[in-house]
Amino acid sequence: MSDRSPHGVTAGGAHPGETTSTEVRRSPGRPASQRGMRGQNLALVLRTVAGQDELSRADVAGRTGLTRAAVSSLVDELIVSGLVQEGPVTASGKAGRPGRTLALSDRGPAGFGLEIGVGHLGACVVDLRGQVRVWRRIEQSNAHRDPAEVAAELADLAADARAESEALHLNPLAPVLSVPGLLDQRPGIVAHAPNLGWQDVSIEDIWPGPDAPRPENEANLGALAELWRAHAPGNFLHVSAEAGIGAALVIDGRLYGGARGYAGELGHMAVHPDGPRCACGARGCLELYANQDAVLSAAGLHNPPGADPVALLTDRANAADPGTLSAIERAGDALGIALAGAIGLIDPAAVVLGGAYAELGVWLLPRIRHQLETRLTVRPFAPNQVTASPLGRRGPILGAALHTIQAVLHNPTCLTESQSPEGR
């Protein structure tokens, strides 16, 4: 991607409007076509500022083709909305009065990500530049707990994070919640989160207040974080693991949902079709070899309640514990077999390991690459086309926070006109 921002936020790329219910409030006054045109120009100027450091208003005019007067008026509006800020006056060396450089604001509107994991809760606030400014995480098992209790604890964590951001002069926008489960077609409903034990849970119903976050699937958010922050190409397969295994397919810079919105199931691909029976009822599914429990169990490890199982695995693997290494390698072989099939079918430009897989990448990748080399012989997949995400397990919650920032960059009028990017 050529328009990657130096701040880590993609200027163009995916349109969050494609995957969210972002709705823009219209202000009365100007006719629709004029408002629409100004909105497009605001977005153009904002993305131009996002796309490169140290541009002046004159530079923005040069790059966008808008007049300097129009750019000044648009920049003023973006500054008032808290989206853009001006730097110090620079002596440009050119004729005319010296310009001030423009940048996305590191104050004001910010993305707000929340996360319910099987073994943790999280909250984070990311500024418009894509920098993480507030980060809170509690390790605790949420499996088979009362969803309302989990929500109450997360709401406390969210309130703390909000207070901390306000002290930093940040204004967290409507939060997005990463959940390890399948979303319903109806917004706000977690249809099925087997590792939490949730079935048809409405976040609004369990949230102790009016500002319930909008839930999104963690694997999808992890893939979007990868797309937006981590320089991934526009066509890739993102495979991540926490308790389960989640995959997400990004095609032309957008999440691909399939005909029913169920695309991206990799955990129950048969790796050894006559193998042991999986909880899903089938035999030899990838999850039996490559999810967290499978690796812990093959390594002969038992994770104490409340402890971080991935830290346990990385500690043991770093200490060259043979049982742990062999369990991770077995997972890598199973992943490689499944990924070889997936790559043949969809021909992605890259495969990105996210979540726990990213943190185990140093041990997983050699086995995965070996399987791909052995199995994809006619149209080989280069070893460097499979990588571990630099975001690691932070991917989904970062994706949740960046989701809102992408919505603002794509359509700043949702803030300049109503101060809410979610239209509520």
Next chain:
Amino acid sequence: MSDRSPHGVTAGGAHPGETTSTEVRRSPGRPASQRGMRGQNLALVLRTVAGQDELSRADVAGRTGLTRAAVSSLVDELIVSGLVQEGPVTASGKAGRPGRTLALSDRGPAGFGLEIGVGHLGACVVDLRGQVRVWRRIEQSNAHRDPAEVAAELADLAADARAESEALHLNPLAPVLSVPGLLDQRPGIVAHAPNLGWQDVSIEDIWPGPDAPRPENEANLGALAELWRAHAPGNFLHVSAEAGIGAALVIDGRLYGGARGYAGELGHMAVHPDGPRCACGARGCLELYANQDAVLSAAGLHNPPGADPVALLTDRANAADPGTLSAIERAGDALGIALAGAIGLIDPAAVVLGGAYAELGVWLLPRIRHQLETRLTVRPFAPNQVTASPLGRRGPILGAALHTIQAVLHNPTCLTESQSPEGR
């Protein structure tokens, strides 16, 4: 699809321009914007006529929103080009003079499909209504023969088919050639057709004349034929077999090529990863269980040279030969395992069996459905979402001929202005 033509040609749907190098010649004279507008209106009128039987000019005006005068002028141009013809005068019962009904022409421009199979050569001509008018097929083994010899024989067959169509007042347009191989990025080059023994063969170089056909991959053409003729939904996976196994993924009414154009490889998905070694070098590939040779060999059958192996299998299966039935069922189980993985990953609306699989569908489908039912437990795939194509082994050559017809329906100016839909 709601705009399916009663003649079997889709009015809207896929744009062949997306998958071919179709290029439109511009005639001088009118400014580009006027020519573009008229071209769009020609296409609109043509697709409206294609979309429903027995419309009058007044009906077309009513449906398109164009004036009756404009429609008449456009219809006249389409009639002169041989794309539309008028039926007899009908007493409409309405006020005004009686109208003539309009229809796509069953004379004039026609699609021309050619095919090189591992065991046959074929030529067919399809009129604008999608009806097959000329059909020629020779059973003969083409494996590891001199490509120029094969091309010479196909050129003779094509010349016979052309002569026969001309007697029917049809004008076959530039031919498209179905080949069981991988196409190169460079147009006209078959990069790799392992079952023919071809490597980097330029069709233009081996063709005995100036009118070399444009090669396309048979699995892709089979999928497009399914999309255009056989009422398939816009998101489906098409899996076909002749000597090899070919898959093609249609997303939103278009072939999905993947990052490098290699998407749709299913034959080397590992079904039993520790199974026997495949010619590709990997172990336990689907082709080892489910391609023609594998089924013949498991059934203990030897196909005489020049004979049709699929007819042999269907004859034996119809005679309830236990070895043949068990070999086909083994192929169905292997296909079901591979398809369960594919469905989980890409969530298609349907899976369509094409080619030889369609002809063996009555025996394959129960096993495939059983595997899908057993393996896709969380998000079941309904049994009727997997079907056998009614086109059977005619799919790829029909797709080749329909390719050109779709190009004309999408952009009739390529004919009205230059009489060549391929721009050469």
